[in-house]
Amino acid sequence: MVTFSEENYLKAIYHLSKHGSVSVSTNAIAQRMDTKASSVTDMIKKLSEKDLVDYKKYQGVSLTESGRLTATTVIRKHRLWEVFLVDKLNFSWDEVHEVAEQLEHIKSEKLIDQLDAFLEFPTHDPHGDPIPDKQGNFKKTEKMLLSQLAEGETCICIGVKDSSSEFLQYLDKHQIALGTIIKVVSKETFDESMTLQINAEVLAISKEVSNNLFVKAN
């Protein structure tokens, strides 16, 4: 039995360790989870006791295979629920995360299998993040940041790096959604700001924005 809290720690470690490969520091976890380093140490000991992480004092933690699978299962549930909320319950993409944080902890294998089928086996969540399969495997996608494009290039928006409500609402306001075709009209060398063409409209964006939009070449 894995508790809600343990699941949240595993998820944080997974994300911080870039899919469970590298080892993660206590402080990094504390910062990400908005908690204290001492609480992290306590929890790490419990996770280690349950063989969900490998831990040696002062050396950081990494996920075991079992811990990795637990983490990816939670991520799978989180993203499937996000798809459900957007596709079936008319939530907008900036409203789903908070609710999915709760739903991701519901325990029922049948529930998640049936939900997956009901949603017709989606491959990505509403923010463009890939949904792992039951074994925790992600389909690798070749995505790049909009900021990496040069003048004149065209691309399709396929995801967001920052999925805060503020950023998502900014994108809504300027008609940028997943699937939107974007052309880089010009790019300033000074501050890396860009002028984009989206449909018939022209939009000036900062590096802040181009650095948080994932695109693929068109």
Add this chain to the structure above:
Amino acid sequence: MVTFSEENYLKAIYHLSKHGSVSVSTNAIAQRMDTKASSVTDMIKKLSEKDLVDYKKYQGVSLTESGRLTATTVIRKHRLWEVFLVDKLNFSWDEVHEVAEQLEHIKSEKLIDQLDAFLEFPTHDPHGDPIPDKQGNFKKTEKMLLSQLAEGETCICIGVKDSSSEFLQYLDKHQIALGTIIKVVSKETFDESMTLQINAEVLAISKEVSNNLFVKAN
């Protein structure tokens, strides 16, 4: 903020008090929740502190208006999720309760409103129990037990009193579902066992069964 545990206690009190009217004993709550009387006393004090129940030592508890609304909201969520599981995710009626026990605690008013709409505002859950509205009002239905019928009478199955998997699977096995038309062919005065006619089939049932099936006259 109401915790999962508090919600479960309020729900238990609600059910034991027949929709929140009468006052409920500590022992009754303990028995229903499969916990100890001392734990119940502890929790009652917390609920009382939050003005969710009225409590005087040794006198039992009753729900306040606020407690009643919290309880009916949880019941509303439980039953809507059960409908979702059966109607959309192909669960059978004997599989949904356990998962709904988890889902009922998810906090999001928008979620439940949208789910209600998505399910097209169902009035009853898969076991025939009524779904309260947002204000906690139930539509009163005039249901009776099959055991109350006399020989020769015909009725429609509209609910179950016992919703254990065992009973529900028994009903499945004998082709009894909500909406099934049942005719009482004969009734023994000795043990109140009955012979039923269901579609073309004849079925002998014990008082145990007839006492747990809600029907309405046809």
Add this chain to the structure above:
DNA sequence: ATAATTTTTTAGACAAGTCTAAATTTTAAT
């Protein structure tokens, strides 16, 4: 009316998860 029984509450303990403050170890700087 008193005694026996049952119900309910209190007292004290424990596990989970968190915190603050202090101690320890590691890392970076001189």
Add this chain to the structure above:
DNA sequence: ATTAAAATTTAGACTTGTCTAAAAAATTAT
């Protein structure tokens, strides 16, 4: 190589929800 700074762990405390055992109150039986 020492010293200073940063990161990490430990010690002790607190909250929530639970338990057992004992005390107190209410109910039932004699």
